[in-house]
Every structure is written in structure tokens, then in C-alpha cells.
Amino acid sequence: MSLTTPSRRLVRAAPATLPQLSRPLSTTPPQSWFWSKTDSSSSNTNLKETMTTGTAAARKSLVSKLQSRTEAPAIFEDEVAPAQADVQAKEAQALSGSGPPSEGPLTASQKLAQPKAFTRLGGSLVKEALARSLDPDPQARVRWERKMAIRQVTNGTDAYSLEPRASRIARTERQLKSKSPWLPTSVKKLVHLARQIQGKNVDDALVQMKYSKKKMAAEVTTQLKMARDLAVAERGMGLPSSSDQKMEIQRKDGRWMTVTDQTKMYIAEAWVNKGPLRARSPDYRARGRMFMKDSPSTSLSVVLKEHKTLVREHQEREHKKRKQGPWVHLPDRPITAQRGHYSW
Template identity: 45%
Template sequence: MSVPAPVRRLASRCTFQAHLPVRTLQHQQRRTAVGDFFKRGKETKDETLDSDNPILDEYRRQNPEKPDQNAQEPQLAPPAPGDIAPSSIFEDERRIAAQRDRDGGDGDGSRAGLRPRNAATIARITQPDPNARERWERKKVIQMIKNGGRLSKAQFLKRTEREHLVKSHNMKTSVKKLGMIARQISGKTIDDAITQMRFSGKKVAQEVMLQLEQARDEAIVMRGMGLGKVGKSNDEAEELDLSIDPLDDTSTANSTNNLHAPKKIVIQLKDGKRHKIEDRSNIYIEQAWVGRGPYGKLPDYRARGRIFIMRTPWTSLTVILKEEATRIREHAEREAKRKKKITEQVWVPLPDRPLTTNRQWYSW
């Protein structure tokens, strides 16, 4: 039977076959319903007793109570932390807790004492070069023998006067803005500086006030500063144990023999201002300076989709706290130097006056 179609059309390629998608064959696992039906009747082999190693099987039969070595071992307890330093402010609380444990304060008594610190381990950090430290100590001993045991002025002041240095964290402000606050509080007592920062209109003043309060607390706890009136009666607290009376010229010469001074004393500072002192243990700010910290990044969105990166400054504040006894000593030294200059140079050929008509060329 012939097909009523042209031969040329039958011999041509089909047009719709070129657009058929190609489907790849995927391998699928063959699953049957029989499964392990024929394996159910067989006995399973005891792997613990019948293995390929007969010596191991014999050892397991003779020692059934011993656990397997391949079993997971129990985890060790974490190491106990080190003890605190004996000079810490929490030493009293630790001693009371240890005494309570020895007296049987805890019912179970399972609390163990803390392990003391290992000095050899700490020395790796505190003394990275022991030989250099030994050479330094040897040099200092030689210097002490040469000086006959006498202390230098700097060493004597370190032993007789208290001071405390505190550096704050980085504040989000510029060096110029924080520098004005540092110059404002420099030379003031710590209480006056805190009051100034409390009522100041500066944005960073509140953060500086918190830093000053923290510095005051650290100076009291760590250095024992500002405790001159603690443990004294009202009469003794009002009296100052000052060595000089700058208002009286005769007391300056006999500063070592004068043990009792007036209740209030007025001294002259370096800048010429008068300052009244009621307690020589009061804390004041000797120095205050600022330090530049790292710069931050802040986006500045502009027109037409542009973004600029601004550099935000960070600044820290450092203060040195001292007691009023330091001001009294400095005032006494200045007065002694002034009187020594007057007494040694009695006759002066020309009056010591400032030059008013000073020019860079000759006037004659």
C-alpha cells in the first residue's frame, strides 16, 4: 500500500526533533521484597569471642571482668585556678572563707582549697631574661655600696610621698577638645575637678567625671592616699602636721623642728596664686595630659549616591594624683632658694630690672 505523500517530504528531516530535551539515564539501586529473608535462619557469629586472633579470644575468656582498652576513657577534671596575690584587697575575704572551711562551715566538706601559684611558671612572663635581671641587680648593689647606703633625692621622694597614675580608655573626641578639659582640671583638687566636670557643658565632661571618680577610688584603695583624717579624733583631725608656716619667715628656717603648725596654711603655687590647705593628705591633680588614639571610620552620605569616609578621632586622658604634702614641700624649696639667693648676693652692682627697650640692633 502506498502513502499519498511526496517522496521529497518523507526523506527530509523532522523539524520538531531538534527541540526535544536530552534526558540522561540515572543509576538506581535495585530493591526487592525478599530482602534478607533467606538470612534470618542463619546464626550470627560472635565477634567478641570468635575472631581471627585466637590468642585475643583466649585472653578475653580468661579476663572477662576487665574492660576493653578501646573503650573511651573518662575525661579528666579541669585544672584548679591559681590563688590570688597576698597583697590583694580581697585577701581578708579569702582568709575568712578559708577559716570557715577549716571550722566545718560546709556540711559536706567537699570544697577543696585553691592551689597556690607556681612561681616558675609566672617567672617566664615576668622575667623573660633572668641573666639580664641578675646583672641589673648586681649593678644596683654596687651603686648602693658606693653611695654608702644613701638614697638619692628621687628615691627619697618615692618612699616618702604617694602618687598614682591613671590612664583612661579612648574617648570619642578630639585632642583639641579634650586638651581644654585637661588644662581646666590640672592643679585642682580631685573633688573640685569632679564638681567642675559635673556642671560642665562639654559632652565628654561626664565621661571624664567617671574617670576621675575611678582614679580617686584607686588612689585610696591601692596607695592609701587621702586617709589623713581616718582614725583620728575631731581635735586631731583639725590640726595639720605641717613642717613649715610660709606666712612666718622664722618658721621656714626651722622647718625640721616645727612639728605642729596652724590648722590652715596658705602657700604660693608655681604660677603665683595663693592656695589654702586644710589637710595635707588631700588628693589633687598634679598633671593631666591627653594622648591620641586610633582613628575610626564613619560614612558621610553625599548627593548623587556618593559616600565619603570620615576619620573620627579617639583620645585618652592621663592624670597623676598626688597629696597636698607635695605642694607644701615644693613651696618650702622655692622659699629656701629665694632666701638663699637674697642672703648670698647682698650687694648687686645694678638693679635687676626687666629690659623694656630691647631691640635687635644697637641704640648707640
């Protein structure tokens, strides 16, 4: 708020009329800050007086103000408040005994066991609030699902947009990939066991490892059992089916086998990976020489599939063979580039 022109003139002329002082005017207190000792509890005088000598209504109003919220209301206040009010009403009804005769007053353990409407940090546990957090835009989700359904139907009915082979195999066949932890052995030792179990049924591979003299055969047995149980529990593999028919198929290596249950598991792939060094120790040799001896680690990875995959591969090879037609020594091709003279 600015002063008018006559007021400004009066303020400018005021210092000339004041008496001359020996020292300039100062707004600081006469005593320095380190000499004055004020009571730190002077700001709380009103609170103390209100709580000690005030009336009961004043004390109650002060307590309610101190216990009330000082921040702004939450985002989902309109959703949490009704649920919280319902919970409080049920607790009051149960404590007052006006509820159903079968329900008595709630004990401390029952109160803790009751579902809460909000978390300790203020997050809402109401079903509608959780649904809003998980599905913030239901209309957009419905539009996306409709678009994906239309695309799937279009790809399945359009002759020029068929389902990819990899997608069809992933949809109709099941498999499991399992990797073991780092085993205290080398790649050169574990790779022989991996080649021994590759291509065999899981039961046959377990029998081979049971009678193997290799030290890591016990570890391989454990990993195969864990992979088999995981395949049964997670993917539903290995569950027998009574609708399968007995059929003869030829494998990729040329061996013939009889398939009676297409859900039977076999080891399609098995390989090893070199891991980090476990330790380094000195190796003392003759003539005062010393070398460092490394302790390697290796892991075993297997891929379990069902016999249904073998049947499909056999049918694909037979279809490819029939599609090629009979083999002829001299194919019937038109003769071209005929000249009446030599070309050299």
C-alpha cells in the same frame, strides 16, 4: 654470636648438597596477606580466658596489673605519698566511724570540700612541696636579702652615697596614674577640659565638670571618680590625718594657698592622647563632591598626688632661694686683664 670456622665451612657447603628446586626458597606464607583473614581478637585470647575461665586470684591479679601505674614514680613521690596516706587514713577512719564522736561519715559534698594532696595533673599541693616550688633555694634567698639590707644601711649612713632624690620621693610620697579608655571625641575638644581640671583639687574639678556644658564633661567626671576611688583603695591616698598643721604655701604659678590636710588629693597632671579612628563615613558636598569624614577617639590621662607634694616643692623653692644669697647689681669680682695701652 659468630660461628666458628668449621661451622662456617659447613654452612657454605650446604647449598651444594641440597636438591635442586624448581623455584627459589621463600619465607613468605603460601597465601598472600589479602587472602588470609586472621582474627583480630586473637591477641586478647589470654585476657578473655583469664577473665572468663580463670581463677579468682588470677582475675584479681590481672585487674591490679591493669590498674597499676606504668610510668616511673613522680619527682615528689616521697612528699606526696605521706600526705596522701594521711588523707586516706582520715577518710577510712571517718567511714568506719572510729573517729571522734562529733565526726560522722563523710558525705559526697564533704569529700569534695576536703583539701586534696595533689591536683588532677599530679602536682603536689602539700605545703612543703609548694614552698619548695616558690622558694627553691632558701639559703640563696637569705644571702640576697642580707646583701640588700647591708646595701640599704650603707647607702643611708654613708655621706658620699645618699639615697637618690627620686627614690626618696617615691618612698615618702604617693601618687596614682590613671588612663581612661578611648572616648568618642577629638583631641581639640578634650584638651580644653584637661587644661581646666589641671592643678585643681579633685573635688573642685568634679564641681567644674558638673556645671560644664561640654558633652565629654560627663565622661571626664566618671574617669575622675574612678581614679579617686582607685587611689584611695590601692594607695591609701586621701585619708584625712589629724596631725597636719595649717600652713601657707606658694605654688609654682605664684598663687598662695592654705594647706590644712596634706593628704588631700589634687590633679598634678592631665593630658590627652590621640587614639585610633572609630569609623570613616562619606561626607557629600555640593557639585557632586564627596569627602571622607573620620571619627576620632581620644583618651584622658591624669596623675593624682597629695598636698604633701606641694609642701615639699614649696620648701625646695624656698631653700634654693635662701641658698642663692642676696642679688647685687654689680658683683664684687677681681679686675683682670689690665694693660697700659689700648687693645685695638
